Amino acid sequence: MPLPKIFQNALSIPAIGSPMFLVSFPPLVTAQCKAGVVGTFPHVNARTSEQFDTWLSLIETELASERTQKPFSAIAPHGVNLIVHRSNPRFDPDLELVIKHRVPFVITCLGHPGKVVEAVHGYGGVVFCDITSAEHARKSIDSGADGLICVGAGAGGHASTQSAFSLVREIREFWDGCLVLGGGINDGFQIRAAESLGADLVYMGTRFIATQESNAQQEFKQMLIDCDVSDLIYTDRLSGIHANFLKPSLDKWGVDVYQLPPKKADMSSLTDTNAKLWKDLWSAGQGIATIHDAPCVSDLVARISNEYEIACKMGPSHAIKQPALGHANS
Ligand SMILES: Cc1cc2nc3c(=O)[nH]c(=O)nc-3n(C[C@H](O)[C@H](O)[C@H](O)COP(=O)(O)O)c2cc1C
Numbered sequence: 001m002p003l004p005k006i007f008q009n010a011l012s013i014p015a016i017g018s019p020m021f022l023v024s025f026p027p028l029v030t031a032q033c034k035a036g037v038v039g040t041f042p043h044v045n046a047r048t049s050e051q052f053d054t055w056l057s058l059i060e061t062e063l064a065s066e067r068t069q070k071p072f073s074a075i076a077p078h079g080v081n082l083i084v085h086r087s088n089p090r091f092d093p094d095l096e097l098v099i100k101h102r103v104p105f106v107i108t109c110l111g112h113p114g115k116v117v118e119a120v121h122g123y124g125g126v127v128f129c130d131i132t133s134a135e136h137a138r139k140s141i142d143s144g145a146d147g148l149i150c151v152g153a154g155a156g157g158h159a160s161t162q163s164a165f166s167l168v169r170e171i172r173e174f175w176d177g178c179l180v181l182g183g184g185i186n187d188g189f190q191i192r193a194a195e196s197l198g199a200d201l202v203y204m205g206t207r208f209i210a211t212q213e214s215n216a217q218q219e220f221k222q223m224l225i226d227c228d229v230s231d232l233i234y235t236d237r238l239s240g241i242h243a244n245f246l247k248p249s250l251d252k253w254g255v256d257v258y259q260l261p262p263k264k265a266d267m268s269s270l271t272d273t274n275a276k277l278w279k280d281l282w283s284a285g286q287g288i289a290t291i292h293d294a295p296c297v298s299d300l301v302a303r304i305s306n307e308y309e310i311a312c313k314m315g316p317s318h319a320i321k322q323p324a325l326g327h328a329n330s
Pocket of ligand 1 (some may be wrong): 018019020021023042081109130151154155156157158182183184185203204205206207282283284285286287
């Protein structure tokens with residue numbers, strides 16, 4: 001599928017840096033965009049609407065200056081993730097700010113995106129909806145979304161249990177628009193595989209937590225390097241929606257999810273701890289299987305781009321011969 005115009009000739013690899021609560025702050029977003037990856041952040045990472053306004057101005061100014069200085073470089077547009085749920089009091093004021101700043105790319109999650117689609121299309125922006133099932137995808141298409149972000153099994157944050165192989169092919173039976181695939185994607189070989197499956201772009205979260213520019217605590221970044229998939233726990237007992245969490249971060253605060261009620265968690269029930277979800281109890285996806293370092297974003301994207309080029313030229317078997325590409329120092 002042709003990409004929306006805002007992404008054409010603006011990307012160094014076909015990837016979106018996914019929005020991550022408490023992780024994607026302006027330094028990560030601008031570093032991703034400057035490296036040719038769409039940088040995005042959840043609007044609620046800014047503590048107030050005033051701060052959201054300031055962040056948008058800051059990102060725009062920094063990217064405009066980069067485009068002036070490097071007119072021939074691929075500098076990606078930035079995007080914002082809006083939580084559409086009616087319980088979100090920031091939704092209306094922050095949508096006004098998205099319109100004021102004419103944010104080029106908007107991702108919606110947790111609610112009906114219709115109002116956002118209408119508002120963002122009004123100034124020529126693009127709206128993609130985050131989905132985890134075909135049913136959810138059909139609703140987003142009906143609301144006029146420009147693209148679907150399919151978050152498959154093994155993703156960081158809230159994830160489905162449906163394999164990417166199954167999810168993408170199911171959605172391609174009824175959607176020929178732009179399709180983004182997320183869940184455990186860290187390197188250029190996986191990006192090429194996603195394209196073979198029918199995706200136009202990939203959505204990468206966990207890999208970018210372990211970068212110098214991410215806002216994650218140092219201990220969180222190190223945990224991604226030290227842990228493997230056996231350290232993940234997939235549970236709905238913390239947020240009420242199934243998500244992958246790093247078990248060592250739960251252990252640190254004495255949180256045993258099997259002792260918690262199975263439905264929506266009441267954090268006050270975590271008696272012996274003041275641990276806060278996302279801030280202290282950390283989420284990550286199965287991408288941790290191949291995270292061995294925390295480089296700066298430009299180095300990471302250069303590495304992924306190199307892998308992607310090899311994968312495009314050489315075909316899939318070459319990926320097997322290049323296991324050390326993802327961790328140059330090992
Ligand atoms: C720590 C963390 C925080 C996240 N916060 C958000 C969020 O605020 N909004 C959102 O739409 N998705 C959020 N996600 C999900 C990501 O946007 C994306 O779907 C996921 O990271 C892709 O899978 P991957 O982590 O395996 O690459 C979060 C994921 C992680 C790991």
